[in-house]
Amino acid sequence: MQLQVAIDRLTLTDATALAQQLDGKTDIIEMGTSLVKDYGYQGIVAMRTAIQHSQLLVDLKTIDEGAYEFRQGFKAGADILTVMGAASEATLAAVYAVTQETGKTMMIDLMETSIEKQRQIAGFPQAIYCLHHSTDRQDKMAPDSTVAAFHEQFPDLAHLAIAGGIDQTGAAALTAQKLTDIVIVGSAITKSADPVAAAEEMMEVVHK
């Protein structure tokens, strides 16, 4: 399993400083949507410049104009970009084509998608499917149960990720379960007193 640390709601100066500290200490560094909407294309370039060893995922949350947004995001330096599962099938097909053409990766954010919609969009074998609990929701999920339920419905999808309030206990359960490729952690690492130490501890849990 890989660890993705999400950086969000900081000034670009603080975000790039934190990215430099975490570079190589986590598999993937995520530039959160708030940073994209606050700082735009030049913000992505700045994050790319700060990161030499980890992969850079940019949480674009594309929902329309797929080819345009994905070309821009990869041009700015992202390795992985996100698209909403709630987008039209045409948008998903458009961004998938861009990833195939550029040799890059897409993550499909399944937040608030119905099982019917998930069935419609299950045909992108090289995409990462991300189970995602909206941060605006107050209810919690048990990550390994969520993954088990999804895997039962979609046993053929090879690449799964999960995000939303995951701590070390949740991550340990996912590691033991061996169904998830990427676990995404935000404030449990970035808001801790020592984010680098928290990332290193989580990396041990995730790579056990």
Next chain:
Amino acid sequence: MQLQVAIDRLTLTDATALAQQLDGKTDIIEMGTSLVKDYGYQGIVAMRTAIQHSQLLVDLKTIDEGAYEFRQGFKAGADILTVMGAASEATLAAVYAVTQETGKTMMIDLMETSIEKQRQIAGFPQAIYCLHHSTDRQDKMAPDSTVAAFHEQFPDLAHLAIAGGIDQTGAAALTAQKLTDIVIVGSAITKSADPVAAAEEMMEVVHK
């Protein structure tokens, strides 16, 4: 009915120049999602500075972290912000609370939402509900038929808008129908040889 002209996929210099030309020649100027993701918060500030007479709608397409994105968007100068109908009910409630607190307006983009989801999110009386055909889709819609079908399902929703490939013929049918508050036009105006003349012609159709 009001006219909203959507500006998208330009450099910020060209976008603000076009916004200055269209200022006061259309009811609402939309800063498209591509400009938000390319230029961020400072891009919104630049568009606000360029516009004195029309309202500024920023197509944020918020789908999570609703309160944060809406506070930022209004602080940067937007009069109206968009949220995806595909977002969680918690996100929609969060952004609605921000609009009520700030006296600003939200537009709910219904792109790719099912009738069930539309029923769940029909409880925001002061929001504008926007029927929206994804630009990535190749099939076309007849705008007045789309509005009629939606109005039959949701007769109590007072504020409707519609977007997606609308030309003068479509706009004239919507004006005659008297069910729509805002018609959103993009490339039919911005990609024409004379965008100001095209906006003025469309304003006559829309305000008939």
